[in-house]
Amino acid sequence: xxxxxxxxxxxxxxxxxxxxxxxxxxxxxxxxxxxxxxxxxxxxxxxxxxxxxxxxxxxxxxxxxxxxxxxxxxxxxxxxxxxxxxxxxxxxxxxxxxxxxxxxxxxxxxxxxxxxxxxxxxxxxxxxxxxxxxxxxxxxxxxxxxxxxxxxxxxxxxxxxxxxxxxxxxxxxxxxxxxxxxxxxxxxxxxxxxxxxxxxxxxxxxxxxxxxxxxxxxxxxxxxxxxxxxxxxxxxxxxxxxxxxxxxxxxxxxxxxxxxxxxxxxxxxxxxxxxxxxxxxxxxxxxxxxxx
Amino acid sequence: xxxxxxxxxxxxxxxxxxxxxxxxxxxxxxxxxxxxxxxxxxxxxxxxxxxxxxxxxxxxxxxxxxxxxxxxxxxxxxxxxxxxxxxxxxxxxxxxxxxxxxxxxxxxxxxxxxxxxxxxxxxxxxxxxxxxxxxxxxxxxxxxxxxxxxxxxxxxxxxxxxxxxxxxxxxxxxxxxxxxxxxxxxxxxxxxxxxxxxxxxxxxxxxxxxxxxxxxxxxxxxxxxxxxxxxxxxxxxxxxxxxxxxxxxxxxxxxxxxxxxxxxxxxxxxxxxxxxxxxxxxxxxxxxxxxxxxxxxxxxxxxxxxxxxxxxxxxxxxxxxxxxxxxxxxxxxxxxxxxxxxxxxxxxxxxxxxxxxxxxxxxxxxxxxxxxxxx
Amino acid sequence: xxxxxxxxxxxxxxxxxxxxxxxxxxxxxxxxxxxxxxxxxxxxxxxxxxxxxxxxxxxxxxxxxxxxxxxxxxxxxxxxxxxxxxxxxxxxxxxxxxxxxxxxxxxxxxxxxxxxxxxxxxxxxxxxxxxxxxxxxxxxxxxxxxxxxxxxxxxxxxxxxxxxxxxxxxxxxxxxxxxxxxxxxxxxxxxxxxxxxxxxxxxxxxxxxxxxxxxxxxxxxxxxxxxxxxxxxxxxxxxxxxxxxxxxxxxxxxxxxxxxxxxxxxxxxxx
Numbered sequence: 001x002x003x004x005x006x007x008x009x010x011x012x013x014x015x016x017x018x019x020x021x022x023x024x025x026x027x028x029x030x031x032x033x034x035x036x037x038x039x040x041x042x043x044x045x046x047x048x049x050x051x052x053x054x055x056x057x058x059x060x061x062x063x064x065x066x067x068x069x070x071x072x073x074x075x076x077x078x079x080x081x082x083x084x085x086x087x088x089x090x091x092x093x094x095x096x097x098x099x100x101x102x103x104x105x106x107x108x109x110x111x112x113x114x115x116x117x118x119x120x121x122x123x124x125x126x127x128x129x130x131x132x133x134x135x136x137x138x139x140x141x142x143x144x145x146x147x148x149x150x151x152x153x154x155x156x157x158x159x160x161x162x163x164x165x166x167x168x169x170x171x172x173x174x175x176x177x178x179x180x181x182x183x184x185x186x187x188x189x190x191x192x193x194x195x196x197x198x199x200x201x202x203x204x205x206x207x208x209x210x211x212x213x214x215x216x217x218x219x220x221x222x223x224x225x226x227x228x229x230x231x232x233x234x235x236x237x238x239x240x241x242x243x244x245x246x247x248x249x250x251x252x253x254x255x256x257x258x259x260x261x262x263x264x265x266x267x268x269x270x271x272x273x274x275x276x277x278x279x280x281x282x283x284x285x286x287x288x289x290x291x292x
Numbered sequence: 293x294x295x296x297x298x299x300x301x302x303x304x305x306x307x308x309x310x311x312x313x314x315x316x317x318x319x320x321x322x323x324x325x326x327x328x329x330x331x332x333x334x335x336x337x338x339x340x341x342x343x344x345x346x347x348x349x350x351x352x353x354x355x356x357x358x359x360x361x362x363x364x365x366x367x368x369x370x371x372x373x374x375x376x377x378x379x380x381x382x383x384x385x386x387x388x389x390x391x392x393x394x395x396x397x398x399x400x401x402x403x404x405x406x407x408x409x410x411x412x413x414x415x416x417x418x419x420x421x422x423x424x425x426x427x428x429x430x431x432x433x434x435x436x437x438x439x440x441x442x443x444x445x446x447x448x449x450x451x452x453x454x455x456x457x458x459x460x461x462x463x464x465x466x467x468x469x470x471x472x473x474x475x476x477x478x479x480x481x482x483x484x485x486x487x488x489x490x491x492x493x494x495x496x497x498x499x500x501x502x503x504x505x506x507x508x509x510x511x512x513x514x515x516x517x518x519x520x521x522x523x524x525x526x527x528x529x530x531x532x533x534x535x536x537x538x539x540x541x542x543x544x545x546x547x548x549x550x551x552x553x554x555x556x557x558x559x560x561x562x563x564x565x566x567x568x569x570x571x572x573x574x575x576x577x578x579x580x581x582x583x584x585x586x587x588x589x590x591x592x593x594x595x596x597x598x599x600x601x602x603x604x605x606x607x608x609x610x611x612x613x614x615x616x617x618x619x620x621x622x623x624x625x626x627x628x629x630x631x632x633x634x635x636x637x638x639x640x641x642x643x644x645x646x647x648x649x650x651x652x653x654x655x656x657x658x659x660x661x662x663x664x665x666x667x
Numbered sequence: 668x669x670x671x672x673x674x675x676x677x678x679x680x681x682x683x684x685x686x687x688x689x690x691x692x693x694x695x696x697x698x699x700x701x702x703x704x705x706x707x708x709x710x711x712x713x714x715x716x717x718x719x720x721x722x723x724x725x726x727x728x729x730x731x732x733x734x735x736x737x738x739x740x741x742x743x744x745x746x747x748x749x750x751x752x753x754x755x756x757x758x759x760x761x762x763x764x765x766x767x768x769x770x771x772x773x774x775x776x777x778x779x780x781x782x783x784x785x786x787x788x789x790x791x792x793x794x795x796x797x798x799x800x801x802x803x804x805x806x807x808x809x810x811x812x813x814x815x816x817x818x819x820x821x822x823x824x825x826x827x828x829x830x831x832x833x834x835x836x837x838x839x840x841x842x843x844x845x846x847x848x849x850x851x852x853x854x855x856x857x858x859x860x861x862x863x864x865x866x867x868x869x870x871x872x873x874x875x876x877x878x879x880x881x882x883x884x885x886x887x888x889x890x891x892x893x894x895x896x897x898x899x900x901x902x903x904x905x906x907x908x909x910x911x912x913x914x915x916x917x918x919x920x921x922x923x924x925x926x927x928x929x930x931x932x933x934x935x936x937x938x
Contacts, residue, residue: 015756015757015759015760016756016757016760018753018756019753019754019756019757019818019822020757022749022753022811022814022815022818023815023818023819026793026796026811026812026814026815027789027793027815027816029796030789030792030793030795030796031789031792033792033795033796034788034791034792037792088685091681092681092682092685095678095679095681095682096682098678099675099678099679099682100682109682109686111925111926112686112689112690113685113686113689114925115689115690115693115918115922115925116689116693118872118918118921118922118924118925119876119914119917119918119921120875120876120877120878120893120917121876121878122876122878122893122896122897123876123893123896123914123917123918124692126896126897126910126914127692127693127695127696127911127914128692130695130696130699130707130907130910130911131692131695135708137695137712140708140712141712144712168688168689168692200674228785229785229786229787231785231787231878231879232878232879232893235878235879235882235897236878236896236897250785250787253785253787253788253791254787254879257790257791257794258794258883263791263795266791267791267792270785270787270788270791271788273785273788274784274785274788277784277785278784342842343841343842344838344841344842363841364838364841364842365841365842365844365845365846366844368844369842370842371838371839371842373835373838373839374835375833375835377833377835377836377838377839378836378839379836379839379840379853379854380836380858381857381858390840390843391842391843391844394843394844394845394849395844438839438843442843
């Protein structure tokens with residue numbers, strides 16, 4: 001009498017199927033193939049031969065000086081760049097809340113400040129390239145004012161320049177988050193603090209910042225997560241150069257895979273880099289959770 | 293109007309047993325109450341009847357037809373959810389008319405029926421409003437309207453009075469009875485409040501931790517509860533239940549608890565008691581404070597507390613050492629704390645329960661009441 | 668009293684300085700887009716076009732520029748649609764039917780991975796996938812790839828909205844007599860409408876702004892504007908005004924979205 005209770009397990013697999021198929025075919029299988037190929041030495045431009053080298057590729061990546069210096073650059077760039085973005089973004093957000101009272105002005109200013117974030121990295125890169133080439137706009141202005149031009153794309157400055165462009169574009173994100181956090185703090189706290197006669201700095205330290213710790217930690221994570229995927233600006237503004245001055249790991253990976261066509265080696269590198277990224281992420285995630 | 297049969301329904305959620313072999317019969321046109329504490333399984337049972345869930349074991353029959361696997365859409369039932377579940381993006385009219393749209397009735401008919409129900413529930417002035425901006429009581433009536441307008445085979449209500457103010461609750465109880473008569477509905481009503489059951493239901497199913505303790509008419513459940521749980525549940529304030537022992541002294545049988553000693557020799561069925569440990573039960577309204585007639589048993593007691601509830605009084609009295617009994621006194625009864633009073637009861641009002649909870653002795657005094665109201 | 672004035676003065680000054688910093692490149696690009704080619708390199712630089720001209724825009728519209736922009740449009744719309752539709756289905760299922768076991772956790776996990784890995788790491792194998800299938804440089808490959816990349820985002824966002832929709836409202840619809848699909852149409856979709864809009868906007872922006880996938884998987888037949896930009900830099904004279912024009916055109920959709928959604932932005936980020 002109790003027939004198949006198949007109705008109970010009515011979970012609509014047909015709803016899950018298409019999305020899962022898409023992910024599996026386009027993402028998972030290629031990833032698995034990448035694992036496979038990473039154990040081989042394969043350069044299709046030389047020969048269609050694939051020779052098995054085991055974990056040789058992985059070891060070579062870890063010993064690859066170029067890769068390691070790329071990682072170093074990334075740390076400088078991510079660490080410093082993201083920190084500046086956070087600090088600057090927070091400062092601007094607080095300034096907006098403090099000094100601009102009318103809501104309409106606030107919205108306008110916010111919209112304007114958020115513009116850089118909305119555009120493609122590639123577009124931002126192009127915008128800035130025009131400004132920073134040796135005969136670019138900024139140098140033109142400097143010369144016009146009587147200063148000497150600056151080699152923005154020279155070896156010493158190139159990475160910093162790109163970092164500045166990144167700051168220009170992405171400070172908006174921590175700004176937005178800080179702003180949202182700031183306006184969610186109840187006014188009552190500020191009023192009672194002012195009644196108690198607290199100085200502005202004290203208010204900042206004791207009231208504002210604690211409330212913003214968690215959102216800022218999230219902002220940091222988000223930006224950090226994005227920063228190691230970074231490629232567009234490097235590609236367009238300096239193409240890794242001059243030399244390898246602005247070569248970040250992603251760019252080196254690109255070169256390996258699509259310029260030198262060392263596919264197997266590139267696959268190993270992408271896994272190593274990916275794992276480093278994920279590990280770093282989890283590390284920071286835990287840190288952020290502990291702060292909350 | 294159909295008969296619903298619930299046969300051996302069981303339902304588990306992972307390790308948790310929600311319902312265990314629940315069976316009952318619901319007559320067409322009757323008001324059936326599922327009574328139980330929160331978590332007892334009322335909502336689960338209701339949802340199985342509605343077709344929103346499928347039982348792991350057992351069947352549901354509508355007029356003899358097995359509908360256990362039939363989905364809710366096809367069962368022609370109506371349900372009022374605990375949170376009312378109104379569509380926030382539609383007007384009240386559209387909410388109420390929703391089941392009628394599904395049936396594809398024509399506009400005229402829909403408008404007619406919606407207005408009829410809305411007028412009955414006194415919400416016709418709200419028809420064009422959004423359900424977000426009306427009060428809780430109004431929202432509930434919209435939910436009820438949506439259920440009624442369909443004229444379904446059965447209507448299911450999940451704790452509808454729980455979210456309402458006390459005063460409105462009283463009014464709604466009367467409304468429900470009227471509603472049933474007017475629209476000739478079979479109503480299944482889940483509630484944790486025994487007052488709801490007592491005032492509205494024809495038959496009651498007492499559910500506890502997924503098991504059915506008793507299914508019977510309201511009077512039977514009240515006067516002949518099958519165990520201590522049911523006995524204590526129905527009645528406000530709850531029945532006084534005293535644990536103690538039976539001891540035979542000569543040809544007589546006595547009940548002992550603390551300093552209390554009551555002769556129970558003559559109580560019908562007492563000699564079938566298994567074991568010594570029993571519980572004695574007496575309803576607060578059968579305990580007389582400061583008065584009483586001669587055939588009654590009396591004890592001395594000391595007043596601990598006297599609380600006025602509504603326009604009546606509940607007096608807490610300490611008797612026989614450590615036992616505290618509650619007595620229900622109609623009207624406002626003034627008595628001071630610490631005052632010594634006489635507490636009397638009629639042995640014909642006594643219940644005796646087995647240690648495991650089953651009732652051994654029912655007071656025969658009320659047999660006639662049960663029989664009068666049955667059927 | 669004096670103290671407050673100074674603080675406020677510097678505060679607003681700071682904001683103004685930052686504002687200049689932010690807006691200058693944008694202003695300059697717009698400025699450049701309306702210039703003649705020679706005007707671009709002048710010293711002292713012309714803050715306003717010496718001769719206002721639309722020749723850059725004309726070039727973009729007549730040539731590959733239009734093709735690039737329209738390709739981007741097609742791909743962005745297509746991929747966003749697929750990602751959001753599939754995302755809605757998946758997020759509904761995950762929200763309403765918490766599966767025990769591998770299916771649910773596994774799905775959540777691969778969602779997260781796609782998010783965290785650098786896209787370039789995926790591109791390596793994906794490039795070869797499409798190459799083997801002979802589908803490089805096709806709309807199909809681009810749309811499918813972008814959909815796959817944005818699906819996790821769509822599911823994550825939409826699941827939040829699905830979760831906040833009480834199940835009882837759907838069940839009320841069933842009891843009323845509606846089938847699953849009717850309920851989806853009448854109840855579920857309208858009630859997560861704003862969430863859908865937000866998800867569409869976000870997915871769109873990510874796809875529209877994307878570069879490296881477009882560059883590697885596109886080619887001559889299918890160029891997306893982001894990949895076309897660097898192409899304009901080849902050659903003897905870099906036509907900055909054209910690049911500027913294309914940039915301006917490219918930003919317009921994003922700006923529109925920003926302006927339209929400005930009130931919601933804060934709410935989204937608060938989540």
